[in-house]
Amino acid sequence: MVANYQVNKTYQEINEKIKKGQAVVVTAEEIIDLVRRKGEAAAARTVDVVTTGTFSPMCSSGAIINFGHTKPPIKASRVWLNNVPAYAGLAAVDVYLGATEPTADDPLNKVYPGEFKYGGGHVIQDLVAGKAVHLVAEAYGTDCYPNKRVEKDITLKQLVNAVLFNPRNCYQNYNCAVNLSNRTIYTYMGPLRPRAGNANFCTAGQLSPLFNDPYYRTIGIGTRIFLGGAVGYVCFPGTQHNPAKPRGENGIPLGPAGTLMVLGDLKKMSPRHLVGVSLLGYGCSLTVGMGIPIPMLNEEIAHYCAVTDEQLLAPIVDYGHDYPAATGRILGQVSYAQLKSGKMTLDGQEIPTVPLSSLVRAREVAQLLKEWIEKGQFLLGEPVDMLPGSEEIHCVRTASRDS
Amino acid sequence: MHAEMLVLQFSREVVDQPIIYRLVKDFDLEFNLLKAAINPRQEGLIVMELRGHPKDFRRGLKYLRDSGVKVRKVAGEVRRNEDRCYQCGTCTAVCPTGALHIERPSMAVAFEATRCSACELCCPTCPAHAMEVRLNRSAV
């Protein structure tokens, strides 16, 4: 991309400043006012890094675990952790534990709405909390792996490897869910009362990572991030990453668009930033705290980071009929400023709005990441490759916006 | 696991029967005695917390009633486990009294125990299982 910027910084320059403890870091909320007062170029000159944060249930999450070779060795084909099945169709003692997997004997939705009290997400939180988890592994036995059954308690410390590996996290924008049917429904967007009794939303808005980098100018493959309380990485575009979704004039997607595949060492993570959750009538999941630093390379980045909740729009979707029927119908758009205010209107009816994503914890994540960078403990990772959608050229007339 | 605080009133006819023993043995329930006034061949009263699998709990209650014991529930008290709550706000979708509400602009989720009616709607709704039913000991 050819562009003439007034400010030009490189990852190397910013990292040098971080190492010296001289980097100026602000959160994606703090940058808003700064840009408003000083203008984009001046803000880009002053600030080196903007930190973002989000703290939401992210169902497409899980852990790759290697529980160590046993004596005699086992080629595990069926594995349970605290009675939650893990996928064992990998080499001998490698398994993948998915966040949404319920306990093997969970009554599911047989008693509706099911409570899904324990599942993969809970096992992950128990592990990072240092609790012992009961492992059962079964195998058919081979000449080289004769063992057919192993049962033991494991802790995170004892595991050979434990990697949080989430195929789809950090959605760039998401639906605002309502229910136009006549009965309460229980969804992954929380409980929805009939006749649009409430409207639920699930992003951190102006603090959310991909809202601050709508064209993936800096967030790419190899970006170092805050993941579950430790250092993690963006390793690929997430599943269903779709940069081609319609965008507003400001370049921000008007519905779920980009996603990230992320991973990090589970052993270093904390139960405060990885929370096993039960979504009534829906299933188990894992709430993930994630923060992504955005390097202030030029004033265009400052422009995008200064985005406010007023400029971010979520599509309103009826989960009573349209979503399960996959009609794709959208009832309208609502701004995150409106959603965070506590009420919105739909067809003249006032509806209370309910967040499912913790803004309090998202701020905590952005703040923690800011402190790590200020103290020189966290360096920026320059992407080795960009995400699909970053090649888009979106002209922003930054100079004229400078005051 | 289901737990309730119960007041059991025994008539003179049943006071000598090993009813609590049966509850434990046949229905696999646990109990925690808080108050008991039982005299042979007189009316008796027991206040206890009974806990067990919801199915066993229901069967146990039926057994009590069928045996002629008068059973009354003592209202529970709902409290928030502050370590588990991660301030999302999901519970505000169902709280009918506004005890759980969002403060702005901090977006912190407040729990005002004095406004809570102990309806327990938030308990299964909270993704983090932060809303816990405790037995209200002062009501005994």
Ligand code: SF4
């Ligand atoms: S739903 Fe649970 S975790 Fe979320 S704010 Fe309410 S009590 Fe806290």
Ligand code: SF4
């Ligand atoms: S028990 Fe009922 S009134 Fe009390 S906080 Fe929960 S939902 Fe609100």
